[in-house]
Amino acid sequence: MLELTQRMGQVESAEIFDSLTLPYELRIRGRLRATTDNGTDVGLFLDRGPVLREGECLQAESGEIVQIRAADEPVVTAEIANGLAMARLSYHLGNRHVQLALGQTDDQTGWVRFPPDHVLEELAERLGATLKHHQAPFDPEPGAYAKAGEGHSHGHSHENSHGQSHSHAHGHAHSHSHSHSHDHSHDAENDHAH
Structure with missing residues (x-):
């Protein structure tokens, strides 16, 4: 079994040993046993987080390069x-x-x-x-934060100084179809912080 452990990005086609065709639900996993398109057993041992994209290549510890295909x-x-x-x-x-x-x-x-x-x-x-x-x-958009190498975090903390009003704007356009008010009075609920 080839152990695929390193992400390579795109590489020259002459260097590619085999391809591995996977549906989206398997391309989001960091650990996986599978069979390549030419019948080689492989195991993926990758960092969690980034989705395997169409055309991305993985390298085995023994040097072989396998290209990912979206099924x-x-x-x-x-x-x-x-x-x-x-x-x-x-x-x-x-x-x-x-x-x-x-x-x-x-x-x-x-x-x-x-x-x-x-x-x-x-x-x-x-x-x-x-x-x-x-x-x-199905090869969905990775999202702006993923492209910047920040994973799936939206990167907005809700720290505030006491006595200031707290607007709930996130800095990314996600309005929700249900209404809810955000009247954050910071008297009794934050007394534990003093």
Whole structure:
């Protein structure tokens, strides 16, 4: 069994020993036993966190390089006009805190791809998207924080000085469809901090 322990990013195709095709749910795992596309048994022993992306390569302790492929799996692709319509669709689907893949069909049309979910599908149709249920690779956006190497943390702490009002703005556009007020009076609840 090849033990794949090192992330390589993209490498020259001449260096690639084999490929490993996995669905999204397995590409988010750091530990995994699998069989490559050419029948070699491999074990993944990777740091947790970053999702294995289409085309990313892993190296075995013995030097072999295996390239990751995103498997075809059941997805819904919502096509919609580029511009404001695409932005609105992406915003409302993303506000549901689900993984989304984004792309462009042509200059006039974009798409948002997600796992089948009747609530998301209904929302997308209400916003004017045309849905297609099919099998395709699902390689969702990693997110701005993941690109910066910060994992999945939103990086906002709620420290405040006593006596100042505490607004609940997060610095990332996530408004929630349910209403709730954030009147944080800091008298009795924070007395333990003194």
